[in-house]
Amino acid sequence: MRAIDARKIPIYDYLSLSWVYPYKTDISKNELRYSSPIRTGDKNPSFKVNTYKNVRFDFGLSEGWNIIDLICLHKKISVKEVLFLLEKSGLSYTYKSDNNSTLNLINQSNTDDVVKNFAGEKEKLGGFEISEITTITDSWLINFLQKRAINIELAKKYLQQIKYKPKNTAFFFHALAWQCWSGYEVRSENFKWFIGTKKDIITLNLKNHQTVSIFEGFMDFLAFLTFYKKDNFVSGVIILNSINLKNKALAEIQKYQLKKVYLFLDNDTGWINTSHFFNDKIKNVEVKNMCYMYEPYNDFNDMIIGKKQWT
Secondary structure, three states: OOHHHHOOOOHHHHHHHOOOOOOEEEHHHOEEEEOOOOOOOOOOOOEEEEOOOOEEEEOOOOEEEOHHHHHHHHHOOOHHHHHHHHHHHOOOOEEEOOOOOEEEOOOOOOOHHHHHHHHOOHHHHOOEEEEEEEOOOOHHHHHHHHHOOOOHHHHHHHOEEEEEEEOOOOOOEEEEEEEEOOEEEEEEOOEEEEEEOOOOOEEEOOOOOOEEEEEOOHHHHHHHHHHOOOOOOOOEEEEOOOHHHHHHHHHHHOOOOOOEEEEEOOOOHHHHHHHHHHHHHOOOOEEEEOHHHHOOOOOHHHHHHHHHHOO
């Protein structure tokens, strides 16, 4: 990989790949704050990444770097070794086209990357076509589940494998899918999208006089079951699939006489607003935030991946 291309790889992508996650997000300033990955004892996160400019600054050292300099310090390796590491990492780089739109380039032979080029063009391309829905057999998807520390047999109980393609293209791809209403929540290592006509929440086992747990995504739900070695949820479950669907979740909750609501939301800026929403709107029922269980990780799935690294 050329240095000019390596410097265009998003720094936060590299940090995530290295299990380094932000403690604070400031969307208005396009900033992420981390505990410095190159210094110990940074209890007050002072390592800033600007996601728009793709630059970083460590206030503890009063120094800034591009991604190459950062990895040299983080991994204690040479520039040549950094370029080799990035070439093999699977991280994609971006460039600014003439019309100033950011496009994804492909830097390895994984064809799922191609789909990311179409993900933001759903309306323009007319969406996607699904040609086949089967049980999970693809080795690439099984490997993805293993990387996410999800029990394979558990995943096969809840998920399916779909074969799909963006319309007006000839290439088909495989992904994991969970059906919800008029479509599918779709995941693979390089693709996260909804294929269908109407995105919706997923509900399981909702009944009167019991508890309900709200997960932000289905991977966190599967991670919870994997972590506690269960194959089903006895109590109720709502999977938001997007925090923008919180009103739909609220409508479902209000149908039932519940004992308690547990929130398993991501540890990011969206968590605060979504948590306040449910606490304000759900009356006469205790709402308990469970994100403390997986701090300092972003979500439950990230936590079990992190724990797996140390076993």
